[in-house]
Amino acid sequence: MALEVLLVEDSKTQAQQIKETLESVGLRVRIAYDGPDGLREAIANPPALIVLDVKLPTMDGFQVCRRLKRNPATQDIPVIMLTEKAGPKATMSGLRAGADDYIPKDIFASEHLIDTLQELGILED
């Protein structure tokens, strides 16, 4: 059975693009459109991986990631932050929040996402 990814992304267009990338490598994707919803989904039904946007309504991705990593029910789930904020401060904020990777949303984002899924053992090489 395919592994499930929880995608937390408020933009429906971007969520659809990322979902298609993840499904193209055989993963199932659930989508949450804001931080609190993402946290509830992750706790209620822990996925194999969480792909998390930074700019989210109500609670940003850094806060969501910190809460996921503090909760024993979700702390071991790998988190990849996928974001438009690519600067040094944002990168370090994401990694210090506990993200396993921090990938800017640029033309290479899909490739980097798949590379990281392989690196984390979510996908086979």
Place this chain on the structure above:
Amino acid sequence: MSEARSPYKMRPPVMQVRVEDSMDIMIVRDTTRRAAGLLGFSPAHRAQLASAAATLAELVLKTGEAHTVHLNGVIDGARTGLQISSETPWLAGVSANNVLIALKSKMGDLVDDILLEREPAPVIIMIMWLNETRE
């Protein structure tokens, strides 16, 4: 195109990206992630190195001149690391201390070492060393 320089012995990977406009920043980031992956850095550390390289490329691009970002493996005794470097001729005559303070304040969290080699032309060098927690 300039050649990479380092205070350390260099080893593969040896990569370089010519940066002429803002699109090339993405290529710098991508190439850095790949170079860091070849050396065995974890995804999180690849992200740090990619951010450092992209920030250096952006800084240099703001001077209005095309330049080359070099990515090289480096060896120091038993240590292996990834070096990111770029020639910065406009820094000739500028206080090295001031440059290093500015660079460390912007990128000091991303890499282990930030150096300014003066001769024959100024080169900014940033290095992250590989260790067990970074693989």
